[in-house]
Amino acid sequence: MPRTEFASFSIPHLRILDERGGLDEALAPDLSPPELERLYRGMVWAREADQRMLRLQRQGRMGTFSPSTGQEAAACGPALALGERDWLVPAFRELGALLMRGVPLHRVLLFWGGFEEGNVYPGLDRTLPNAVIVGSQIPHAAGIGYALRLRGEKDAAVLCFFGDGATSEGDFHEGLNFAAVWKAPVVFVCQNNQWAISTPLAKQTAAASVAQKAVAYGMPGVRVDGNDPLAMYEATRAALARARAGEGPTLIEAATYRLMMHTTADDPTKYRGDEEVKAWEGRDPLVRLRLYLERRGHWDEARETALREEVKALIDAEVRRYESMKEFPIAAPFDNVYGTPHPNIAEQKEEFLRALEEDGRRG
């Protein structure tokens, strides 16, 4: 009996825009100048907001958060491909995607500022709040995809984000498997930023890529230059189209890098060297897209200055809005435990408020 090959696979790698803004014409997505500008604006907005949030955190005006500097292409490229009917299922490091989706920055600030009100995006359907439990959102995306199919919504799909660390959790494997078996219309985007807090990819997985994990579940996997916003857009666009056409899920690995700390409570110098960070700073996704826009004659110094000023003013206004909203009803946590009246909760709420009142009287 000869030994034959039962299965073989290869993982495509996609890059469209190089580090100096050079374009691979054959692969270039069909994006109009306003769409390209929308993409660049989203990335600048995310970068500026990230820097401001860092200052707010250091000044004690906000809590711990997870910066996304360096990963703007991996978040904003897919967001550009998203249609209004599509669902967005984030992890916690997709600031650019949230902003492009229309989540007001003050809601993001409220979330990291310690208020449940930050999970609510009035007027914006089909966008879930952050998932802090790593990987826990992945099965949700599969379930939403199932529901879309069951309800006959052929014009909609699900975009689900997570990090490389999440691919070690059971929820990742269980969720991808379900999605593939169900041919659920889901696009899984792994932002492989090389580190899960202090754990480098090599200690996270023995596989050569995250993308190849798709093979085991029976879905296509593609590795993308995650600092190339055009490649991220194009890979997501194609995968969303495939999902909507009923062909099932796709796993996209965005090979990118977290340039700052894991969260503001983390000190990355304890576990990684400057040289690695420097090398990735040279692959800044904002610079790459800007060079390309300039080369095409869509961009110049004056427009850059104007955009930065516009975005900063917008952020100022959102920060003011956040700070004016911080006095929420203290008893709110009692009000949404159940959708129907619950006598024990009502009793505890009353006791709680009475205790606060007495504390106040005692001074």
Next chain:
Amino acid sequence: MAKMTMVQAINLALTQEMAKDERVVVLGEDVGVNEGVFRVTAGLHKAYGDARVVDTPLAESAILGTAVGMALAGLRPVAEMQFDGFSYLMWGQLEGHASRFRARTQGRWTCPLVVRFPYGGGVRALEHHSESREAMYAQIPGLKVVVPSGPRNARALLVAAIRDPDAVVFMEPKRSYRAFREEVPEEEEVLELGKANVEREGSDVTLVSWGATMRAARQAAQELADARGVSVELVDLLSLAPLDKETIRASVRKTGRLVVAQEEPRSYGVASEVIAAVTDDDAFWRLVAPPRRVAGSDVVTPYFGREEKYLPDAPRIARALEEVLAC
């Protein structure tokens, strides 16, 4: 003796046990090179290397599941869950295996392991980083659940937990991690698991607590003593499972009054069990006032913008003490 924080004291226990017993292995997310997100495992990786201080992939179920396997094969694993809110992902392995290997194999296989993690609120942490759910663990047969309240007992209890022949859940009140220091002796100190500590003797009322809430309890007891000469007997449970019912009953037989303070949600918590330990017993006849609970609320742990108001504090405990004293 050196003055240490709870983080340093727990680190001392780990360092010394690893030196003493080469079967002791530490594993978890970021416990190695990064020395733990709270620096609890500082120095261990340098001293003992990759093989005994294992930076694992991000997978709580596998961290505990592999710890079970290590324990079955003769090691003494000390697994870390990075935060309370992620410990639920190990639940199947904890309930289904770690706690019951001994019972289901009639003692042939055992799981001498420790799973330790920071728990509780009060440090302005993120969503899912502030829960207090110790009763959930205490209800699992076959597990021991230990909650230190200060640096010195944390060190002595962790040593006992590592040497225990069964699985121990060691919950570290993160609010107390760096809040204060205590003298901790360099030489070995071991506390027996399952024993409560009468921290302050008194005759008017028994106040029972554990973990981070002990600080508020101490403060309340002192305030009442100073203001009104009330004599509070303060009991620190230290072990939630097994529960030291005898110490609780003996105290209530003496004082006739009982208040229990917990950070956990009010319903189905350890306080209910402490009160039942008294009402189940002849000590019940000595009660001159209904026992009272001071507790968290049955709500989803609020984010940090509101959490301070939700944590049981000294004024609330003092008020409950006054209420039972008025009976």
